[in-house]
Amino acid sequence: MQNDIAALTLDLGGVRVTRVEEASDPILRPAEIFPDSTPEIIQANLDWLSPRFYDAESDRLVITIQSFLLQSGGLNILVDTCVGDCKQRLRPDFDNKRWRWLERLAAAGVQPQDVHFAVSTHLHVDHVGWHTQRVGDEWKPTFPNARYLFTHPEWEYWRNNEGHPALVRTGDYIGDSVWPLFHAGQADLVAMDHEIAPGIALVPLPGHTPGHVGVSVSGSHREVLLTADLFHHPLQCCYPHWNTRFCLDPEHSRATRLRMMAHLAETGLLVLPAHFPAPTAGVLRKLTPGEDAVHPDHVYRFDFQ
Ligand SMILES: [Zn+2]
Incomplete structure (x- = not known):
């Protein structure tokens, strides 16, 4: 499948949001990410899933991996940094790759030294790969002048979980992509509702991980919520009770998702989910029962803008 690297810049009025994509490929079998999915459900949704959101031939869901660049008041703020280059990972899709992510960041007018904050949802x-780059035998901060922001509960959880199944399953990404920032003195621990700059603040969305946050971005005429991994795929808008296998606290994750989705549908807030393909931005719409005759079991629909 062709990578879709279409740029998207939203001008919110004094604040710009630009998506910086690393990849958008069919990489995960439905059952590999969603324990509640079945081949029958995938078949029943094939009309809208394929090929944009699901590759039927390989039986894999398309997952986009991207960062969001926020620019406001002379600040360059990066939210999440994808998989990164040359990282040793057990998943072949992520292992020892060379991506064009830095080129795309440069195309947005930003060099690594221009980044003021790198935020991890x-x-x-x-979400942390480009935090560091290999220099000789060492992993060094990619953004030499940036403060790297981590929420307290998130760092408390991972720093005390050496040998965590996620690290065993994927490779020790905390070791090569997070610890070096603490060693370099560039890491800051912040609250889950931390305000990074005027109009740009973290929003607590715990459950997927203990310190998981979204980012609310408000300009003079528009507001958008970066929902991070609150939901991973448009299928979860249809079936909002679906957790992923990567949700560390499934019940908490589900409760947060259901609460936030109801809020998003009610307010019509513009949303940027971390893993949705271009143009990524959209609004969540609650379906009235029977409105979608083809898929009567769908709860919400994500309308791309
Ligand atoms: Zn993710």
């Missing part, structure tokens, strides 16, 4: 492998 949570510490999963596909």
